[in-house]
Amino acid sequence: MHKQSVFSFISQLIWVYILLFSAVSFSQKLTSGFKHTNALINETSPYLLQHAHNLVNWQPWSEAAFEQAKSQNKLVIVSIGYSSCHWCHVMEEETFSQEDVAQVMNENFINIKVDREERPDVDQVYMTAVQLIQGRVGWPLNVIVLPNGKPLYGGTYQTKTDWIKLLNSLSKTYKEQPEKTTEFANRIAAGIQEKNEFGTEKGSVFFSKELLNTNITTLKENWDLTYGGLKGQQKFMLPANINFLLDYVILSNDAQAKKYIKLSLNNMALRGVYDHVEGGFFRYSVDTKWQLPHFEKMLYDNAQLLSVYANAYKVFKNPLYKERIEETYQFLNTIFKSKKR
Structure with a gap:
């Protein structure tokens, strides 16, 4: 190998080392001083990064998260919000950062955080579901879904006490009466489908x-x-x-x-x-x-x-x-x- 080639090779190794060291240092800065860091630390969304140090084991929206739910036979919490949402910040601080809440969520659910500005398609589907369930919507939009993604329950801001009570009830029902929860989720999914298809038939629109x-x-x-x-x-x-x-x-x-x-x-x-x-x-x-x-x-x-x-x-x-x-x-x-x- 020529001296010039050797020098070039060594220079490249040095640059690789510097880049790796910088990446590790940056990662340490992001995670240092915090009791817990979850998978959201690797995201770019400001809203998701706000939840990267919650005690809840949040994951970004992905097929892998739902596959994990299927393999562990757990319900999924899909929590949707955006960075300037006031009640999203309140629930993050008063609920998702609390140890007793995190324990219930981590033991019984797969937890997914969604930025509605990144995934308006996901937001739209579950917003329609919550509209059918509750008659009103808002953010944070918290939806409990089956491992196949079909919604079972949906709501907005809840206090820590009400949230824990709700999660324990749904988890218990799903474990003891899986057929009942599946049937209910199927009815909601049918309602979403009907709402999406309403008014799409060809022909004249009735008006008087x-x-x-x-x-x-x-x-x-x-x-x-x-x-x-x-x-x-x-x-x-x-x-x-x-x-x-x-x-x-x-x-x-x-x-x-x-x-x-x-x-x-x-x-x-x-x-x-x-x-x-x-x-x-x-x-x-x-x-x-x-x-x-x-x-x-x-x-x-x-x-x-x-x-x-x-x-x-x-x-x-x-x-x-x-x-x-x-x-x-x-x-x-x-x-x-x-x-x-």
């Missing part, structure tokens, strides 16, 4: 004025005529509903609907659910009066609300709506905009 009036009547029964929005302890702005009603009042000139839309939009624009400092709308109000917001802003909410207030301004010519459009657009185009672009 009577059907429209029936749906409007149903909506009106749930209207909060004092503060706007829908009746309930929390208030979501539901921009798609308001845009639908704006189209409806143009066609029908329904005075009650017009009054309700203005009441809702005015309170949303003037009260605490709107950020009067930076601009933009918070995700929802935790009270019935739109005063106390959940301090989280989402791009999809604000983008839709721009459309809502623009359409409302065309109908009602209220200068307040134009002002909120301009402020929200400015907020999205500055604070929300990536500095890399």
Whole structure:
């Protein structure tokens, strides 16, 4: 071997050693100072990395995780969230970081964490399941599924005590009555399939004025005529509903609907659910009066609300709506905009 070749070979070995040493050092920095590190440490998602030091043996979504569940005959916990989700952080701190919770989860379940921004397909399937089971959805989305992936139970945030109680109950039922749990999961899967196929048949779509009036009547029964929005302890702005009603009042000139839309939009624009400092709308109000917001802003909410207030301004010519459009657009185009672009 020539001296030059030998020198080149040695140089390459040195670089390989440096790279390996750097990788080991980086890995040690990530794991040092923590009591436990799970398989999420190898992921790139900020949300998954937030759970990399939970005592729960989280795994990323993979076929291998479900194969493990089949071989060990265990139910699977699929917990879905995203990095800016408030209640995801609360449950991570108060539940998933606790030793007694981790013991129940690790002994009886295969545990999978999913970032909904990485896997919207997984999120969509299980969100539909939870909608069928609970009638409402949110995040963290916690779904207990069979080893074949079919959902058995689904819900959102739960306290540590309620979560342990639920897991013990489901694990016991699955071990003692596997046929019952499989039958129930099959019914949920059939419901998801039916919902996905609904309205996909070819041919004309049935629509009538009577059907429209029936749906409007149903909506009106749930209207909060004092503060706007829908009746309930929390208030979501539901921009798609308001845009639908704006189209409806143009066609029908329904005075009650017009009054309700203005009441809702005015309170949303003037009260605490709107950020009067930076601009933009918070995700929802935790009270019935739109005063106390959940301090989280989402791009999809604000983008839709721009459309809502623009359409409302065309109908009602209220200068307040134009002002909120301009402020929200400015907020999205500055604070929300990536500095890399």
